[in-house]
Amino acid sequence: xxxxxxxNGLVVGATYAIFALGFTVMFGVLGVVNLTYGxxxxxxxxxxxxxxxxxxxxxxxxxxxxxxASGLVAALxxxxxxxxxxxxxxxxLASLMVTLGATLLLYSLSSSLIGVEIRRFPAAxxxxxxxxxxxxxxxxxxxxxxxxxxxxxxxxxxxxxxTRVGLAIRAMAERPDTIALMGVNAGALARLVxxxxxxxxxxxxxxxxxxxxxxxxxxxxxxxLKGFAVIILGGLGDARGALVAGLIVGMLETLTxxxxxxxxxxxxxxxxxxxxxxxxxAGLFGRATVKRA
Amino acid sequence: xxxRTLIAAAxxxxxALWASAGSAQTPITIGAIEALSGxxxxxxxxxxxxxxxxxxxxxxxxxxxxxxxxxxxEDSGGKPDSAMNAARQLIGSKKxxxxxxxxxxxxxxxxxxIANERNIPIVGTSTTANGITAIGPYVFRTSLPEADVVPVTxxxxxxxxxxxKVAVMYGADDAFTKSAYDVMKAALEKLxxxxxxxxxxxxxxxxxNAQLTKIKGLNPDAIVVSALAEAGSGILLAxxxxxxxxxxxVIGGNGLNSPKVPQVAGDAADGTLVxxxxxxxxxxxxxxxxxxAYKAKYNQDPDQFAAQAYDTLFLxxxxxxxxxGADPRxxxxxxxxxxxxxxxxxxxxxDNRDPADTSGVVVIEMKGGKFQILK
Numbered sequence: 209x210x211x212x213x214x215x216n217g218l219v220v221g222a223t224y225a226i227f228a229l230g231f232t233v234m235f236g237v238l239g240v241v242n243l244t245y246g247x248x249x250x251x252x253x254x255x256x257x258x259x260x261x262x263x264x265x266x267x268x269x270x271x272x273x274x275x276x277a278s279g280l281v282a283a284l285x286x287x288x289x290x291x292x293x294x295x296x297x298x299x300x301l302a303s304l305m306v307t308l309g310a311t312l313l314l315y316s317l318s319s320s321l322i323g324v325e326i327r328r329f330p331a332a333x334x335x336x337x338x339x340x341x342x343x344x345x346x347x348x349x350x351x352x353x354x355x356x357x358x359x360x361x362x363x364x365x366x367x368x369x370x371t372r373v374g375l376a377i378r379a380m381a382e383r384p385d386t387i388a389l390m391g392v393n394a395g396a397l398a399r400l401v402x403x404x405x406x407x408x409x410x411x412x413x414x415x416x417x418x419x420x421x422x423x424x425x426x427x428x429x430x431x432x433l434k435g436f437a438v439i440i441l442g443g444l445g446d447a448r449g450a451l452v453a454g455l456i457v458g459m460l461e462t463l464t465x466x467x468x469x470x471x472x473x474x475x476x477x478x479x480x481x482x483x484x485x486x487x488x489x490a491g492l493f494g495r496a497t498v499k500r501a
Numbered sequence: 502x503x504x505r506t507l508i509a510a511a512x513x514x515x516x517a518l519w520a521s522a523g524s525a526q527t528p529i530t531i532g533a534i535e536a537l538s539g540x541x542x543x544x545x546x547x548x549x550x551x552x553x554x555x556x557x558x559x560x561x562x563x564x565x566x567x568x569x570x571x572x573x574x575e576d577s578g579g580k581p582d583s584a585m586n587a588a589r590q591l592i593g594s595k596k597x598x599x600x601x602x603x604x605x606x607x608x609x610x611x612x613x614x615i616a617n618e619r620n621i622p623i624v625g626t627s628t629t630a631n632g633i634t635a636i637g638p639y640v641f642r643t644s645l646p647e648a649d650v651v652p653v654t655x656x657x658x659x660x661x662x663x664x665x666k667v668a669v670m671y672g673a674d675d676a677f678t679k680s681a682y683d684v685m686k687a688a689l690e691k692l693x694x695x696x697x698x699x700x701x702x703x704x705x706x707x708x709x710n711a712q713l714t715k716i717k718g719l720n721p722d723a724i725v726v727s728a729l730a731e732a733g734s735g736i737l738l739a740x741x742x743x744x745x746x747x748x749x750x751v752i753g754g755n756g757l758n759s760p761k762v763p764q765v766a767g768d769a770a771d772g773t774l775v776x777x778x779x780x781x782x783x784x785x786x787x788x789x790x791x792x793x794a795y796k797a798k799y800n801q802d803p804d805q806f807a808a809q810a811y812d813t814l815f816l817x818x819x820x821x822x823x824x825x826g827a828d829p830r831x832x833x834x835x836x837x838x839x840x841x842x843x844x845x846x847x848x849x850x851x852d853n854r855d856p857a858d859t860s861g862v863v864v865i866e867m868k869g870g871k872f873q874i875l876k
Binding site for chain 2: 209212213216217219220223325326327328331336337338340345347416420421422424426427430461462463464465466467470471473474
């Protein structure tokens, strides 16, 4: 039973990690608490669902299109809402309020269009039935999520650490004012970062939708609170931190529900959030000081 | 009002005389407030269909005390303020001596006091919330609340499936699922079924693996679940994926009695057990006749709301007959004592004007995406 619970925790943790990944990039690099992030997660799942149901596309094709579409919407929303604020060097509260309004609008639009009841991918879309593996009950979608969590983190770390674009992104995270002087198109870079982060959200939405069969417009809203806990624990903008923190939160939640009491499960993530802010505000992997220009 | 009832009472003997003479009568009119438009119109329309079908039969059999019975419908749109206006209209200008409805509990809470103050009996056929009949002595309901259905389901699980020890899961952050859980807990204790563990979840949770893995390790005979269709479907899917055998049934409250569950959970929903105040395939003659007549008249299958309305109209007609006329007070007293045996089973009121008899509750199980009666 313990090994099954550890595996359950691994899957939940990977779920949190892939959700938090794009969020931590958006938050850490662009320096805005963009609350619309959860919507891109729902949007990805809903688009992929629509493509498989209405157009009978195979899941992998729906996945790719949904990932691109979520990225594009994220870049569009970012440039519409935040470009002006960035230029005016508006305080963080302004972007928080603007994205809060946009989030409410986007959610109510999508729920009035398609309703709020849960949907699932057609059962034939992917073989989700569980099987026995080394004494554990696992399903293909669970393995996919765990694999995707590591692959997505690996890809993102590569992009940020080992490419020219990544260098610019790191510079932007460090000194947003300076990069324009260094010849970087800051607006385009912000849109690119939004695109990457929206795509990651969309990918997470499709994967999690496939595993839990509970797709509805507000599914992103549910994840946002846990997402906050994970990115703060992991350190803002840190992809590896998001993975480790996601796994820690998922594992602790599962073990709490399995061995303590399921009613305390949700308290764990938020207790960690509070503890982190208290003891180590920069997060597990964050740098010790956060300087503001 | 008072002078009017006096006149009515004074005229009563003459009415009886005319009735026996068999001459044409002005109909006895009762009011009905139902949600015939708006989002709840599915319920309201089914209820009206049930009333009308029963009304035809009552009038074919000679009406009430020789006079035909008529129903004056008012559409509330499912809105409490429209329902209040409708009640005032029916009582004040149509002078009805009894009101059927309204459709929703949220409508009954403001409408019940209006009827009660004016001493007009009001009979809800679909209002299951707690506290409806506490409004006053003129407020009745014929729909079985959840609290009466769940114990029947659990008893059937114990007697027919030999369930002795269960695990319980409930949505702790939702008033409906929490109150259904309270009922389940009390019923389990009363039936002497052992509860191995009680696990909670959030109404919007999607991951139930931790709770179900723990439950799997305890080897229960069944899992008692108080959840809405969304979380319930997720639990059924996770239960199957974790390899908990199909012989370990999920026993649910009314939240799982939804077509959404097999849509999302597919064959993982098979074996789910719920109780229902009525079921279309009930094999007794009264029910077969009702279903056939309903299909013939409306060209669709009746639902639970139509069935409840159908029985209620016979019950009310019987009470008016027993009261010997249209005096609302006499009708109220007759109604309180009325008994009737119809498509829902045998019926009578408790002292608190709630349904007294749960023998009509049907326990149904999911098989191949459809409910059928548990044998």
